[in-house]
Amino acid sequence: MVPVAMYMNWKLALLMIGLMISFAVFNAIAMRRTHKAQGVVEELHHEISTRAGDVFGNVLVVQSFTRLAAEVSSLKEMMQRVLAAQYPVLKGWAILSVLNRAASTLTIVAIFALGATLNGKGEVSVGNIVTFVGFALMLIGRLEQFSGFISGLFFQTHSLSDFFKVLDLHPAILDKPDAIDLQKVRGEIAFEHVTFGFETERDAVSDLSFRARAGSTIALVGPTGAGKTTALSLLYRAYDPQQGRITVDGVDLRDASLVSLRQNISVVFQDPGLFYRSILDNLRVGKPDADIEEIVAAAQAAEAHSFVSGKVEGYETLVAERGRSLSGGERQRLAIARAMLKDAPILILDEATSALDNSTEARIQRALNKLTKGRTTFVIAHRLSTVRNADLILVLNEGRLVEQGRYHELVAQGGLFAELASQGQFAPDAIEEDDVESIGVEDHELARASSQ
Numbered sequence: 001m002v003p004v005a006m007y008m009n010w011k012l013a014l015l016m017i018g019l020m021i022s023f024a025v026f027n028a029i030a031m032r033r034t035h036k037a038q039g040v041v042e043e044l045h046h047e048i049s050t051r052a053g054d055v056f057g058n059v060l061v062v063q064s065f066t067r068l069a070a071e072v073s074s075l076k077e078m079m080q081r082v083l084a085a086q087y088p089v090l091k092g093w094a095i096l097s098v099l100n101r102a103a104s105t106l107t108i109v110a111i112f113a114l115g116a117t118l119n120g121k122g123e124v125s126v127g128n129i130v131t132f133v134g135f136a137l138m139l140i141g142r143l144e145q146f147s148g149f150i151s152g153l154f155f156q157t158h159s160l161s162d163f164f165k166v167l168d169l170h171p172a173i174l175d176k177p178d179a180i181d182l183q184k185v186r187g188e189i190a191f192e193h194v195t196f197g198f199e200t201e202r203d204a205v206s207d208l209s210f211r212a213r214a215g216s217t218i219a220l221v222g223p224t225g226a227g228k229t230t231a232l233s234l235l236y237r238a239y240d241p242q243q244g245r246i247t248v249d250g251v252d253l254r255d256a257s258l259v260s261l262r263q264n265i266s267v268v269f270q271d272p273g274l275f276y277r278s279i280l281d282n283l284r285v286g287k288p289d290a291d292i293e294e295i296v297a298a299a300q301a302a303e304a305h306s307f308v309s310g311k312v313e314g315y316e317t318l319v320a321e322r323g324r325s326l327s328g329g330e331r332q333r334l335a336i337a338r339a340m341l342k343d344a345p346i347l348i349l350d351e352a353t354s355a356l357d358n359s360t361e362a363r364i365q366r367a368l369n370k371l372t373k374g375r376t377t378f379v380i381a382h383r384l385s386t387v388r389n390a391d392l393i394l395v396l397n398e399g400r401l402v403e404q405g406r407y408h409e410l411v412a413q414g415g416l417f418a419e420l421a422s423q424g425q426f427a428p429d430a431i432e433e434d435d436v437e438s439i440g441v442e443d444h445e446l447a448r449a450s451s452q
């Protein structure tokens with residue numbers, strides 16, 4: 001192989017170094033000028049996708065409130081802003097590309113021109129010039145590749161940095177290094193001076209203390225926003241209390257591993273979250289290895305089987321995003337079936353049957369009554385019978401426990417609970433159609449009071 005040095009001429013080499021420097025300088029300038037602007041573009045993209053998701057997710061609201069034109073024009077306006085922000089960035093990089101190309105072409109022309117002059121003086125041979133042009137073309141190819149890589153990286157940087165920000169987030173709820181793995185608990189629960197607040201003026205739960213015996217049913221009642229859902233979300237550690245502690249079978253929740261704690265708790269949420277998957281997959285969330293017989297049995301107990309089998313694809317029916325292809329009552333029944341499959345010793349029912357008609361609710365109530373046997377059950381209730389049968393009623397108001405006791409004690413106290421009851425806060429028991437004569441007199445009175 002002929003040594004490259006043989007062909008070296010420092011003047012020609014200088015031209016190539018000049019080419020490399022100009023590439024580096026142009027790239028650096030383009031990046032500096034456009035970095036901030038691209039950040040703004042990425043933020044706007046994010047805003048648009050959030051906004052579009054919001055609009056599509058609430059398409060019925062948009063239609064019924066005749067917001068279509070307004071939403072479309074606000075999306076259009078956001079897109080205009082993206083274009084306005086993106087244009088200078090693209091312009092900057094287009095100019096860079098032109099400059100890079102110009103530098104390459106000028107370098108080749110300069111090599112020829114300088115080569116010709118040097119050849120005239122006898123300093124380089126034609127072979128040298130051709131070799132240099134070959135080097136230069138190779139170098140240009142590489143530099144252009146490099147510049148393409150840098151610009152690609154540049155446009156990805158902002159989304160990449162968002163991605164890394166998420167990866168770097170530390171979860172607020174973490175297992176302690178020596179966390180205890182709870183086995184199946186008995187379900188004795190104590191809240192001891194528990195306080196928790198979102199970043200708002202008033203704590204959502206304030207100095208809450210109570211004790212739930214294993215297997216008992218605790219009803220939480222109180223006006224809307226009183227902190228019922230929040231108090232129970234502390235039990236499965238959606239959040240940790242800022243003060244006080246919660247124990248299960250005497251173990252501070254913070255000392256238990258999160259997975260083992262949550263395996264012990266079934267929740268039917270106020271908003272029954274369903275996945276965009278088949279009904280079967282949604283139910284299997286409760287028990288991943290459940291066989292079809294178990295699933296059907298749970299669905300039957302939750303009064304879901306008949307509506308599911310009425311669908312063309314049965315259990316394979318795809319549930320739309322957030323369960324929107326199902327009625328509110330159907331969603332609740334699936335959520336109940338899912339909780340039944342989980343078969344955990346602690347059960348949380350947050351308005352679990354509020355979207356059901358009387359007759360369906362009455363039938364599910366029987367299954368729920370069976371389900372709650374032997375489990376510590378927390379129920380945020382709207383039915384009179386549920387509160388009446390509870391072993392302990394906790395009355396919350398503005399995050400505070402204002403009264404606690406059994407139904408008759410609280411009615412006799414004449415406090416907030418009695419007031420809520422007389423205002424018709426608790427609906428009379430749901431009844432099956434063929435069961436009308438069995439309603440209690442008391443319920444009739446309350447129902448009448450509430451309808452007046």
Ligand SMILES: Nc1ncnc2c1ncn2[C@@H]1O[C@H](COP(=O)(O)OP(=O)(O)OP(=O)(O)O)[C@@H](O)[C@H]1O
Pocket residue numbers: 198199200204222223224225226227228229230231270
């Ligand atoms: N994720 C949240 N971020 C900020 N504030 C919240 C959040 N969730 C609830 N809150 C606030 O905490 C308070 C208690 O809410 P919570 O949902 O526990 O009430 P609730 O008693 O379950 O009411 P409802 O009967 O309407 O379901 C309310 O003032 C509510 O606005």
Ligand SMILES: [Mg+2]
Pocket residue numbers: 228229230270350
């Ligand atoms: Mg609630």
